[in-house]
Each structure stands twice: as structure tokens, then as C-alpha cells.
Amino acid sequence: MDGDRLALRRHIEESLGRLEKETLISRNGDIYTFLTNEERDINKEIKNVDLSSGEQAKLLGEIIFEDVLKGQRKHRFSTNKMDFDFNRRCDHSYVGNPKDSALSVSVITPMADGYDLYEKAKALLESTAEGGCVIIRLGNDEGLGRELQTYQQTKKYLVKKNDGTLSESTKRILRDCSEENNSRRDRLTVLLGEMMASAEYFVAGQPLKIKASTPSAALSEALEYLVQNTFNKMSYLKHLSAEPLKELQAILRSNDTAKETALLQAGENNPEALDDLRTYLHLCSIKSQQVVLHDMLEKRYSLRPYGWPDDEVLLLLARLIVLGEVNLMMDASLLPIDKVYDAITTPAKRRKVVVRKRETADPKSIQDARSLGKDLFAEMGPDGEDALFTYLQAKLKEWQVALNGYRQLADTGNYPGGTEIGEALTLIGPLLADTDSRKFVERFNGLKSDLLEVGEQFHELDHFYSHQKPAWERLRKSHSAFQLNRLELEKDDKAGPALTRMREVLAAKSPYKLIKEVDALIGVVEAINSSLLTERRAQAIAKIDGFVKTLNTDLATANADAGLRAVCLKPLESLRSQVEKQESLAHITQAETEAVKEFDLAQGRIEEFLRKAPVLVVPQGPGGSPVPPPKVKKQRIVKPADLVEVTYLETKDDVDEFLGALREELEDALAKNERIQIR
Numbered sequence: 001m002d003g004d005r006l007a008l009r010r011h012i013e014e015s016l017g018r019l020e021k022e023t024l025i026s027r028n029g030d031i032y033t034f035l036t037n038e039e040r041d042i043n044k045e046i047k048n049v050d051l052s053s054g055e056q057a058k059l060l061g062e063i064i065f066e067d068v069l070k071g072q073r074k075h076r077f078s079t080n081k082m083d084f085d086f087n088r089r090c091d092h093s094y095v096g097n098p099k100d101s102a103l104s105v106s107v108i109t110p111m112a113d114g115y116d117l118y119e120k121a122k123a124l125l126e127s128t129a130e131g132g133c134v135i136i137r138l139g140n141d142e143g144l145g146r147e148l149q150t151y152q153q154t155k156k157y158l159v160k161k162n163d164g165t166l167s168e169s170t171k172r173i174l175r176d177c178s179e180e181n182n183s184r185r186d187r188l189t190v191l192l193g194e195m196m197a198s199a200e201y202f203v204a205g206q207p208l209k210i211k212a213s214t215p216s217a218a219l220s221e222a223l224e225y226l227v228q229n230t231f232n233k234m235s236y237l238k239h240l241s242a243e244p245l246k247e248l249q250a251i252l253r254s255n256d257t258a259k260e261t262a263l264l265q266a267g268e269n270n271p272e273a274l275d276d277l278r279t280y281l282h283l284c285s286i287k288s289q290q291v292v293l294h295d296m297l298e299k300r301y302s303l304r305p306y307g308w309p310d311d312e313v314l315l316l317l318a319r320l321i322v323l324g325e326v327n328l329m330m331d332a333s334l335l336p337i338d339k340v341y342d343a344i345t346t347p348a349k350r351r352k353v354v355v356r357k358r359e360t361a362d363p364k365s366i367q368d369a370r371s372l373g374k375d376l377f378a379e380m381g382p383d384g385e386d387a388l389f390t391y392l393q394a395k396l397k398e399w400q401v402a403l404n405g406y407r408q409l410a411d412t413g414n415y416p417g418g419t420e421i422g423e424a425l426t427l428i429g430p431l432l433a434d435t436d437s438r439k440f441v442e443r444f445n446g447l448k449s450d451l452l453e454v455g456e457q458f459h460e461l462d463h464f465y466s467h468q469k470p471a472w473e474r475l476r477k478s479h480s481a482f483q484l485n486r487l488e489l490e491k492d493d494k495a496g497p498a499l500t501r502m503r504e505v506l507a508a509k510s511p512y513k514l515i516k517e518v519d520a521l522i523g524v525v526e527a528i529n530s531s532l533l534t535e536r537r538a539q540a541i542a543k544i545d546g547f548v549k550t551l552n553t554d555l556a557t558a559n560a561d562a563g564l565r566a567v568c569l570k571p572l573e574s575l576r577s578q579v580e581k582q583e584s585l586a587h588i589t590q591a592e593t594e595a596v597k598e599f600d601l602a603q604g605r606i607e608e609f610l611r612k613a614p615v616l617v618v619p620q621g622p623g624g625s626p627v628p629p630p631k632v633k634k635q636r637i638v639k640p641a642d643l644v645e646v647t648y649l650e651t652k653d654d655v656d657e658f659l660g661a662l663r664e665e666l667e668d669a670l671a672k673n674e675r676i677q678i679r
Contacts, residue, residue, distance in 0.1 A: 045161075046177070049153040054093065059152060060109050060192070061090030067189045068196055068215050075103070075223040080240055082302075082309045084227060086134075101303045103226060104133035105219065107196075110140045111148065123202040131304045132204035132230035134222045138195040147188055154181045204229050231307035236273040244311035245345065251318045252341050257386070260322050269319055273308070277316050281326060285357040293317075293328075294350040314344050317355065324386050327436070329354040334435040361385055361441040369441045372448055376455040389437035392444060399458055400428050406465050414476060416511055417464070420457045427454055460512045468515045475518045479506060482525055484584035488532055495528035536585050540592040544576045547599040554606050554632045564609055568602035596679075603635045636674040638665055 065071070065088045073096075074083045086103035088095040091112040106126070108118055118137060127135045154177055161174065196215035201208040201222050208225055212218040227234075241247045251260070263269040280300070284291050301308045320326045321340060328335040330343055330353050343349045361369075366385055373381045373392050381391040403421050410418035427450055434440035444451070464472070479502045482489060489495040498521045505514045505521075551568050560568075575591045575598065582588050610632060643661040646654065669676045 046150075046153050046157045049157050051149065051152050051156070055152060056111050056148060057091040057093040058095075059148065060111060061088065061093060061095035061107070063185075063188055064090055064107055064109075064192050064196065065095050068193045069219060070216065072216060072219065075220060075227070077227045077307065078224060079228075080234070080237065080307075080309050080312070082307060084223070084307065086223065101299065103223065104130050105136070105223070106133060107136045107138065107199075109138050109195075110144055115140075120200075120202075120207065123200070124205055124207065127202040128205040132226055134219070134226055135202040136196065136219075136222070137200040137202070138192075139198060139200075141191065141195060144188075144191060144195075147184055147191070151181055151184045151188060154178075154184075227307060231305055233276065233305040234307045236276060236306075237270050237308055237312055238272070239268060239270055240309075240312065241315060244309070244315055248311070248315055248318050248345070249341055251315070251322055252337060255322055255337055257323055257384075260319050264319075264323075270312075270316065273312075274316050274319060277313070278320060278325065281320075281355060281357045291355040292351065293344060293353040293355055294347075296355060297350065317344070324360075324437075325358055327356050327358050329356055336435075359436075359438050361438045365441050365445055368445050372445065372451065376451060385437050385441065389440055393432060393440070396428050396431055400425065400432065402462060402465075403428075403458070406461055409465070415465075415469075415472070416509070417457075417461045419509075420454075420461065424454045424458060427451070460510065464512050464515070468512065471515050471518045472511075474522060475502060475505060475515075478522045478526065479503065481583065482529060484586070485529055485532060488585055489525060489529060492528050495525045498524040532585060533583060533588075536588050537579055537582070540579045540588050540595070541576060543592055544572055544579065544595045547595060547602075548572050548576075551599065551602050551606075554603070557632050558606050558610050560606065560609060564605060568605055571598040572602075600635075600637070606632055607634060633673055633675045635677060636669040636672075637677050637679055638662075638669070639679050 073088070074085050076083050084103050085099050086105050087098040089104065089106040091109055092106070108115065108123070112118065123135045123137055127133055158174060158178055158181070193215050197213055197218055199218075201210050201218070203222050203226050206229075208222055210218045210221055212221050260269070264271055264274065280296075281291060283289075297310050297313055300306065301313045302310065317326070318340070321328065321337065328340055328343065330339075330349070335343055335353070343353050366383070366388060369388060369392065370381050370383070373379075373388070373395070377395045381388045403425050406415075406417060407421045407425070409415040410421055427447065431440065431443060431447070434443060479499075482499055482502075486499065489499050501517065502521050502525070505511050505517065508514060548569060551572070555565050555568060558564075572595055575595045579588050579591050582591065640658075640662055643665065644658055649655050649658060666676060
């Protein structure tokens with residue numbers, strides 16, 4: 001009881017150390033176990049396993065970052081909730097694959113080369129590398145190296161030794177060794193956790209007094225300090241959105257330039273950050289450097305000195321789009337504002353989106369375009385470039401829609417303006433295809449003379465198709481109707497010139513100023529045409545009525561039945577009806593000719609009817625005299641022209657010869673009791 005306990009402890013430890021060195025006992029934590037001969041042989045083989053320094057650093061890094069820190073790879077910054085990746089190193093060797101531009105956390109253990117020389121000054125200097133990083137220097141623990149070496153040698157030996165040829169006793173010993181090694185791994189995890197919690201931390205050139213008591217909390221505290229002190233432009237984002245994606249959608253949908261300008265002046269939309277983004281895009285534009293949205297987010301604003309969340313950068317970008325300062329290009333085409341939200345919030349599409357500082361037109365060009373717009377549309381457009389661009393394109397679109405409607409009629413060949421409509425659409429098409437307001441204004445001004453000419457033509461076309469088309473259709477319809485009697489009308493002193501003028505108006509390339517003559521021209525020709533038709537129609541009807549009257553008399557005389565009457569009279573009645581409706585003088589004449597033929601056929605039918613009639617007993621009339629049977633004289637048609645053998649009657653003898661022949665023909669008919677019809 002009165003002995004020196006410290007000396008006794010030292011003596012016992014030295015004795016145990018000698019026994020362990022001679023592999024007579026094995027140590028598992030604070031427990032020592034005597035070894036059998038076979039166990040001693042196996043432990044000697046384990047001690048002879050070779051290890052490299054790289055393997056030691058790899059194992060330490062694995063235990064520290066995977067077991068102690070539970071695989072932590074990112075730090076969420078408390079202010080803006082942004083996640084920052086960090087690369088992990090242990091004794092200057094990376095644990096896992098490093099990421100470009102990520103933060104850096106480096107742990108220095110007592111196993112590191114030159115650990116004894118790794119003083120505070122050296123640690124502070126290294127913590128300033130890469131723009132600032134976290135250096136964690138663990139304290140020295142003499143048991144760490146022993147436990148680590150035994151763990152590695154045992155694990156490596158077990159992997160190599162484990163095969164199916166071993167004896168049962170050997171397998172048992174190896175299982176015991178494996179279980180002891182698992183416990184050793186757990187002790188290493190606990191030990192390194194304690195060492196991490198009590199380690200020295202150096203961040204961005206400053207020693208850091210850690211308040212946290214756990215390894216994970218201590219690392220988070222160090223990274224929080226690192227972000228706060230090395231991302232000096234993070235403070236530009238003074239107002240963080242609670243729901244940035246909803247706000248982004250609202251900004252793009254409203255597309256309200258005035259509202260965004262007011263917010264900028266009031267300082268409510270992070271003006272410092274907006275100016276930084278604006279300046280960056282301006283410098284890239286000067287250097288003709290393409291800015292891909294993905295790279296801008298990942299390789300600039302997520303890194304030092306910014307550390308801005310992607311959604312906040314997208315909000316800033318949306319404001320610049322609405323303010324008209326930038327455009328987005330995708331697949332070499334300007335991205336419409338209604339497609340912007342989907343493109344910039346879809347990570348895969350961000351690699352295709354190019355952010356381009358918008359080039360604006362100079363003030364004089366804008367004023368020239370306003371003035372030209374007033375000349376074309378009789379209305380002064382708005383003053384701003386975007387508003388003017390929208391206004392002018394809307395007006396040109398109205399022209400295009402109207403012209404396409406007119407073109408459908410002009411393409412039939414019955415309406416004027418086909419060439420002018422095609423030229424106007426060809427001119428307007430490229431202007432409407434321009435999505436860049438500056439280029440549009442330049443092109444619009446450059447086409448001034450052509451646009452003014454097209455403007456005049458458009459107003460004429462619009463007036464024609466909106467107001468003059470009914471008169472044009474009356475002209476076409478009337479001219480077509482007058483073609484039936486063209487030969488007779490052209491002989492008239494008034495109708496002939498009027499008909500020619502109608503033809504000239506219809507054939508004119510630009511008949512718009514001539515439309516006023518249409519009604520007067522139609523009136524002149526219509527009057528003459530009606531007069532000719534009335535006169536000729538009356539003549540034809542009178543002739544047909546005469547035929548009908550004669551036939552009715554003959555049918556009555558022949559006591560014809562209803563069937564014969566219908567056959568004889570209906571064709572003439574039909575021809576009379578046609579004449580009453582007919583608008584063609586030639587067709588009236590033709591109907592009259594057909595009436596003569598039908599009259600002759602009817603006479604033939606009556607004569608045939610009488611010839612075939614049965615012989616009747618002739619009754620006695622009053623006073624005993626017989627009643628003669630009905631009889632219709634046979635018709636003889638005499639055509640005086642057929643009796644003349646010469647073209648002209650030029651002498652008295654020619655006249656006497658003609659009259660003699662005519663008399664002879666007439667007297668022969670009378671002698672045969674025939675009726676004579678002169679034609």
C-alpha cells in the first residue's frame with residue numbers, strides 16, 4: 001500500500017510492452033490476452049504485413065469524413081440557405097474525387113509527415129490558399145498510431161489469408177481477430193471524433209475558437225465562418241425572396257418595365273447585385289465573349305466572391321430581361337419571353353441558353369421610325385424602343401392579315417391588286433420576322449421609300465376591298481351580261497363607247513380611281529341593251545303568237561283532238577316563254593327560227609291527221625243540203641329569194657323575170673287550192 005504507484009504502473013506497462021513485442025500477448029484496447037502458440041504465430045505474421053503511408057492517410061480520411069462526419073460533403077449557409085460543396089483532404093491526400101472551385105477542408109493528423117513541424121504559423125498560412133480554406137490540426141495521441149497500424153495490418157492479413165484450406169482452429173483464431181479488429185475500428189472512430197472536437201481550427205488566415213462540442217457542428221461552424229469572410233459580394237443580395245421561383249414567374253408574366261424601374265429606384269430588388277450582373281454582361285459583350293447561363297451560374301455567381309443562390313441570380317436576370325437590357329438565345333434563336341421561365345429553370349436547358357446584352361437603337365433612329373410610322377399608319381407610335389417595336393409590328397401584322405385576305409380574291413383573277421399584294425407581303429414578311437428591336441428599327445428605316453410606296457398601295461387596296469368591291473362586282477357582272485349582245489351594242493353610238501370603257505376599267509392595273517365611272521357606264525349600256533331586247537322580244541313574240549293563232553284556227557277546222565293540239569302548240573308556247581326570259585338577242589332570233597320550224601311541223605301534223613281521218617257519212621243539212629267534211633288547205637311556203645338566180649336585180653328585164661317567176665309560183669299554189677306563206 002505504501003509503494004510508488006506511478007513507478008509500479010510504468011514497470012507493468014514496460015513489462016506488457018515487452019510481452020506484446022515478443023508476441024506473447026495481444027492487446028485489444030486496455031485488455032491483454034495471452035496467446036497460444038498458434039495464435040502467437042498468426043500475430044507474428046500480422047506484424048510482418050507491410051503498410052504504406054498512403055494507405056494510412058486513406059484510412060484516416062475514410063474514418064474521419066465517412067464515419068465521424070457521416071459522409072458530409074456540403075455546407076448549407078445559414079443566411080441564404082445555399083449549399084456549398086467542399087473538397088475533403090486528410091494529410092494532404094484527397095478523400096473522394098475533388099470538385100473544381102469547391103471549398104476546401106484539410107485535416108492534419110499526427111500520422112502526417114512533418115507533423116511536429118506543423119506549427120500555428122504554417123497552419124495559418126495554408127488556410128489562406130485557394131482564396132481561403134479550413135485547416136484542422138488534430139492533437140497528438142500515442143495510441144492512435146498503434147491502433148491504426150494494428151487495424152490496417154490485421155485487415156490486410158485477413159483479406160489475404162482467408163481461404164478454404166485452413167484448419168478449424170486457424171479459422172476460429174482468424175474470426176476472433178476479425179471481431180477484435182471491428183472493435184478496434186469503432187475505437188478509432190470514437191478516438192478521432194474526440195480529436196476532431198478538440199482540434200485546432202484555422203480558417204482563411206485566422207485561428208478559430210470553436211464553440212461546438214461535436215465534430216460535425218465544429219466543421220459547420222468553421223465553414224460558416226469561411227463563407228462569411230471569403231464571399232465578400234454575398235452582401236449585395238440584401239433582399240432574399242421567400243419563394244424565388246414564384247416571384248420569377250410573376251416578373252416574366254407581368255413583363256412590366258415601369259414596375260421594375262420603380263423597384264430599382266426604391267432599392268427593393270438588390271440594385272448592387274443587379275449592377276454587378278449588368279456590368280459583367282457589358283464587359284463580356286465588349287470582349288465578344290459568349291455567356292452561357294449554366295456557366296454564369298456555376299462558374300461565377302456560385303463561387304467566391306459571390307456565393308449567390310441560383311434562383312436569386314435568375315431573378316436578377318429576369319429583371320434585366322423585363323427592363324429590356326438583355327436577351328436570351330437558345331438554339332441560335334431569340335427566346336420569346338413566354339418561353340424564358342421553362343428554359344432557365346430547367347437545368348438541362350441552361351447549357352443551351354446564351355445570355356446576350358441587348359444592343360439598343362440610337363435615339364435618332366427611334367424618332368425616324370416613329371415619324372415613318374406616322375406617315376404609314378396616320379398615328380404617332382410610342383417613344384420607347386420596345387413599345388415602338390411592339391406598336392409597329394402590330395400595325396404591320398394588321399396589314400399582313402388584311403393583305404392575305406385580299407390575296408385570296410386577287411388570286412382568282414377576277415379582282416385587281418395581285419402583284420401589289422404579293423410585293424407588299426414580301427416586304428412585310430422579313431420585318432415581322434425580326435425579333436431584335438434594334439435590327440427591326442434599322443431595317444424599318446432602311447426600307448422607308450419602299451414602305452411609303454407600299455403604304456399608298458395598301459390604302460388603295462384597303463379602300464377597294466372594303467368599299468369599292470360591290471361596284472366592281474356590279475361592273476364584272478354587267479360586262480359579262482352585255483357580252484351576249486356585244487355585236488349589236490357596239491354598233492350603237494352611246495352603248496359602244498361605254499362598253500369599251502367598261503372593258504378598259506376591268507383591264508386596268510390600278511382601277512381604283514376609275515370605279516366612280518362604273519354606275520354611269522352600266523346605266524348607259526343597260527338602257528340601250530334593254531331597248532334592243534324589248535324591241536326584238538316583241539317582234540319574236542308577235543310572230544310566235546301569229547303562228548299559234550293560225551294553228552288554233554286550223555286545229556279547230558280539223559276538229560283535232562287534245563293530243564294533236566298539245567303536240568302542235570306546246571313547242572311554240574315553250575319557245576314563247578323562253579323569249580320572254582331571254583337576255584340574248586341572238587338567242588331570241590334563234591327561238592324565232594325554231595318557232596318557224598315548229599309551225600311547219602305542226603302544219604304537217606294537221607295535214608297528216610286529216611289525210612288519215614276515216615270517211616264519214618255526210619249528213620243532210622237544213623233543207624236537205626249535204627254538210628261538207630272539214631278541210632284545211634295545204635300550206636305552200638314561198639321564198640322569193642329562191643326564185644332569183646342572180647345576186648342583184650339590175651335591169652327592167654331582171655325585174656320582169658323575177659316578178660313573172662313569182663306570179664307563176666303564186667298562181668300555181670292557188671290553182672292547187674293551197675295556202676301561200678311568204679318567207
